[in-house]
Amino acid sequence: MKILILTALAATASLGIGYADHPQPNVAISVPWTPPGNGRQMYMSYCAPCHGVYGRGNGPVAPHLRKQPVDLSALSKSNGGRFPAERVKAALRFGATNSPRATAQMPVWGPILAGVDNGYSGQFRGTPRIIILNQYLESLQAK
Numbered sequence: 001m002k003i004l005i006l007t008a009l010a011a012t013a014s015l016g017i018g019y020a021d022h023p024q025p026n027v028a029i030s031v032p033w034t035p036p037g038n039g040r041q042m043y044m045s046y047c048a049p050c051h052g053v054y055g056r057g058n059g060p061v062a063p064h065l066r067k068q069p070v071d072l073s074a075l076s077k078s079n080g081g082r083f084p085a086e087r088v089k090a091a092l093r094f095g096a097t098n099s100p101r102a103t104a105q106m107p108v109w110g111p112i113l114a115g116v117d118n119g120y121s122g123q124f125r126g127t128p129r130i131i132i133l134n135q136y137l138e139s140l141q142a143k
Contacts, residue, residue, distance in 0.1 A: 036128050070096075075088065093127075095110075
């Protein structure tokens with residue numbers, strides 16, 4: 001009986017180690033190039049699939065997510081009537097997982113947008129896109 005238990009433990013440990021050695025698959029999302037000065041086009045390409053055309057969290061991908069995307073049209077309303085520009089820029093650049101309403105399913109757009117603009121020689125290549133996208137998000141706010 002003791003040998004049987006030890007054999008079972010050894011087999012379980014071997015399977016666990018074998019499983020742990022397998023690399024997790026990387027998910028690659030192709031990001032089409034959009035003009036860096038066109039906030040609407042960037043939004044439609046990068047954000048609307050989840051957040052919807054008007055930012056209400058009802059894009060075509062939304063039903064397939066574990067957590068409903070944030071209603072981007074209500075950011076000002078939920079922030080005392082003021083658009084939280086710095087918080088939105090930080091969420092775009094570094095990710096939104098620090099927010100209680102955010103989800104880890106949202107991509108961290110900073111590195112993605114920087115990669116789209118390889119030719120930009122600024123301090124952070126994605127910064128112009130984040131600023132323009134942030135301005136477009138502000139224009140989506142419910143009145």
